[in-house]
Amino acid sequence: xxxxxxxxxxxxxxxxxxxxxxxxxMRHLLKSxxxxxxxxxxxxxxxxxxxxxxxxxxxxxxxxxxxNPRMCLLWIGPFPCLMLYSADLVESILASSxxxxxxxxxxxxxxxxxxxxxxxxKDQWRxxxxxxxxxxxxxxxxxxxxxxxxxxxxxxxxxxxxxTDEEIDVLSIVTLCTLDIICETSMGKSxxxxxxxxxxxxxxxxxxxxxxxxxxNNPLLWSKFVYNLTEDGKTHEKCLRILHAFTKKVILExxxxxxxxxxxxxxxxxxxxxxxxxxxxxxxxxxxxxAEVDTFMFEGHDTTSTGLMWAIHLLGNHPEVQRKVxxxxxxxxxxxxxxxxxxxxxxxxxxxxxxxxxxxRPSVPIIMRELSEDQVIGGYxxxxxxxxxxxxxxxxxxxxxxxxxxVFDPDRFLPENSxxxxxxxxxxxxxxxxxxxxQRFALMEEKVIMTHILRHFNVTAIEPMHEVRPKMxxxxxxxxxxxxxxxRRRPIxxx
Numbered sequence: 001x002x003x004x005x006x007x008x009x010x011x012x013x014x015x016x017x018x019x020x021x022x023x024x025x026m027r028h029l030l031k032s033x034x035x036x037x038x039x040x041x042x043x044x045x046x047x048x049x050x051x052x053x054x055x056x057x058x059x060x061x062x063x064x065x066x067x068n069p070r071m072c073l074l075w076i077g078p079f080p081c082l083m084l085y086s087a088d089l090v091e092s093i094l095a096s097s098x099x100x101x102x103x104x105x106x107x108x109x110x111x112x113x114x115x116x117x118x119x120x121x122k123d124q125w126r127x128x129x130x131x132x133x134x135x136x137x138x139x140x141x142x143x144x145x146x147x148x149x150x151x152x153x154x155x156x157x158x159x160x161x162x163x164t165d166e167e168i169d170v171l172s173i174v175t176l177c178t179l180d181i182i183c184e185t186s187m188g189k190s191x192x193x194x195x196x197x198x199x200x201x202x203x204x205x206x207x208x209x210x211x212x213x214x215x216x217n218n219p220l221l222w223s224k225f226v227y228n229l230t231e232d233g234k235t236h237e238k239c240l241r242i243l244h245a246f247t248k249k250v251i252l253e254x255x256x257x258x259x260x261x262x263x264x265x266x267x268x269x270x271x272x273x274x275x276x277x278x279x280x281x282x283x284x285x286x287x288x289x290x291a292e293v294d295t296f297m298f299e300g301h302d303t304t305s306t307g308l309m310w311a312i313h314l315l316g317n318h319p320e321v322q323r324k325v326x327x328x329x330x331x332x333x334x335x336x337x338x339x340x341x342x343x344x345x346x347x348x349x350x351x352x353x354x355x356x357x358x359x360x361r362p363s364v365p366i367i368m369r370e371l372s373e374d375q376v377i378g379g380y381x382x383x384x385x386x387x388x389x390x391x392x393x394x395x396x397x398x399x400x401x402x403x404x405x406x407v408f409d410p411d412r413f414l415p416e417n418s419x420x421x422x423x424x425x426x427x428x429x430x431x432x433x434x435x436x437x438x439q440r441f442a443l444m445e446e447k448v449i450m451t452h453i454l455r456h457f458n459v460t461a462i463e464p465m466h467e468v469r470p471k472m473x474x475x476x477x478x479x480x481x482x483x484x485x486x487x488r489r490r491p492i493x494x495x
Contacts (some may be wrong), residue, residue: 023078029383030080034066041077043179045219052213052471053479056365059083059472063394069378070398074389077219079104081387084375084395087401087422090379091203093369093388094432095426095448100125103368103387105216109474111240112208113298114291117437122372125434131283132292133439135274141441142341143268144185148445149338151180152452154194159457159486167483171310174449175202175305181445182300183212186293187250187337188270201246205302213473245291245306251276271296297439302361304442306475308449310361313355313468313482314408315454316461321410325350326489333455339448347447350408354446358428363472365393365476367430376393392427393476401425 024040038044049055059074061086066072070086081103084090093099100122113119117128134140155177162168175194179202183191188262193199209234215221227233254272258280272293278284315322332346333339369388374381397405401422402412411417429436453459462483469479 010263026080026383026386029381030073030082030386033073033082033380034069034071035075036065037063038075041078043077044077045075045077047228048076048212048217050217052210053469055217056470056472056476059366059391060394062393071378072243079219079387081389082382083389083391084377085391086398086444087395087425090390090395090427090431091422092179092375092377093390094427094430094434097433098372099369099375099388100434101370101372103389104222105212105368105474107217108212108222111236112212112243112305113295115282115288116295118293118295118299122434124328128288128292129434129437131278135271136437136441138440140269140274141444144181144441145339145341145444145448147181147184148448149452151177151184151194152449153337156452156456158194159453160488164485164487165485167485169481170484171309171477171481172311173307174300174308177449178213178301178305178308178445182297182304184270185249185441186271186296186300187247188254189250189274189288199241204239204242205298207235208243209302209474211236211239243294245292247290247297251289251293275490286479287340299436299438300441302475304445306353306363306477307358307361307442309482310445310447311357311450312362312453312459313356313461314360314465315353315461316459316484317410317465321353321408322454322459325450326458329451329455333451339451343445343451344447347451349410350447350450351443352413354450355413355426355428356408356410359396359402359412359426360406361470361476362392362396362428363475364428365470365472366391390427390430395425395427396451398425456488456490458489460485460487 020041027040036044036047036222041048046056049058062072062083069089071084071089074083075083084093102119102121106119109235110119115124117125117132120128155173159168173194176199179193179199180191183189183193193202197295206395213226214232215236220306220454221227221230221232228237251272255276258273258276272289273294275284275289279286279289315325327340328347328349332343336343336492369390370382371382371386371388373384396402399405402425424431429442462485468482470476471479
């Protein structure tokens with residue numbers, strides 16, 4: 001015992017010294033890159049705002065502080081994070097097949113989403129992507145249109161209950177609609193979230209986003225042991241129990257149903273049906289199903305509902321654009337109530353509006369990548385292991401690509417106005433081989449829901465755009481709820 005303790009102390013001291021020297025070497029290699037003053041080990045921890053709104057203001061402020069080249073360095077504790085915010089700089093990363101690993105923040109999501117297509121490293125991701133891509137084929141997605149229409153009609157019925165002068169919390173109503181849609185499309189189960197109050201699953205999704213964002217910004221909480229001792233850690237565990245219990249129950253029920261039918265896949269299929277069929281045929285491990293379903297549920301309802309909220313708010317602030325969309329929808333739809341694939345293909349201006357909304361208010365403001373090898377970026381040699389923050393919020397405001405970037409102008413996305421624009425200037429669903437697998441699903445869903453809302457109602461925003469303060473979590477939401485008032489345009493048809 002007398003020998004073991006000194007050996008342990010020497011080994012610990014050697015390890016700490018090695019880590020410190022490695023950190024100081026990294027600081028030396030990156031010292032010439034634009035960055036606010038920081039300190040060894042703690043980095044920018046002493047000046048980083050702990051709240052999502054303050055942190056977003058700092059990150060955006062740094063972007064404006066260092067306009068050339070459009071990159072700057074942040075130190076989250078001892079870990080360097082290089083923020084990129086121009087189309088040219090992110091192209092070298094997103095167009096590459098090398099830098100496909102996600103950053104450390106995604107590891108904080110693994111207790112919830114497991115090693116899914118969103119969180120897994122590139123070696124695990126490649127076979128998953130190849131396996132799952134066919135489940136998002138257009139022929140499968142178009143079968144979901146009846147669900148989109150049915151749930152949108154329920155949303156319209158709910159909106160009819162509000163008085164003309166009543167202020168409506170936009171996110172609270174659209175998020176239940178998207179939850180019903182993703183449950184039925186991904187798991188084949190209708191849960192009737194729009195017809196119930198105080199949905200526990202919605203609370204858990206929003207809450208876990210908040211606590212994960214706070215944990216990511218504080219390296220002291222990355223240790224599971226330490227984190228579980230905190231209030232946030234206990235809340236995190238409560239959210240996980242709710243989220244996993246919900247999806248696990250549905251998976252088991254669906255599995256039993258398929259067993260009884262002898263795994264005969266007939267009629268409209270949910271994503272879960274296709275996943276369980278892959279398990280049955282030996283293409284996928286059963287433990288992967290829960291991770292993918294949890295990921296579909298998160299990405300398919302939370303990001304979409306937030307995107308819809310921002311689009312409604314922007315149209316409510318721009319009545320002339322809203323009238324133009326409504327004129328297109330009235331012409332395309334005529335007297336028909338349900339949106340079809342033929343209708344969707346003709347909704348050109350609505351698509352421009354949704355894209356412009358995603359440009360100004362991307363649902364995911366920042367994505368992460370980790371350099372798998374040394375890479376020259378903006379004239380600097382960035383060493384392997386550095387985390388990259390690809391700031392979509394600021395990329396979409398690059399004045400070299402967007403004239404008057406703060407102005408809401410859907411005409412930017414008309415074909416004649418898109419000529420010459422860099423392909424990586426607009427990346428709300430990321431880009432390259434590891435882009436969002438569900439982007440076609442999301443745009444189709446948003447088009448259908450917006451069509452039903454705008455055909456039946458005029459929408460007026462209560463809060464002007466400049467008064468709405470966004471906060472930076474995994475998903476970009478407003479600090480305070482966004483409200484609208486509505487007036488009817490046409491009679492409501494029951495679903």
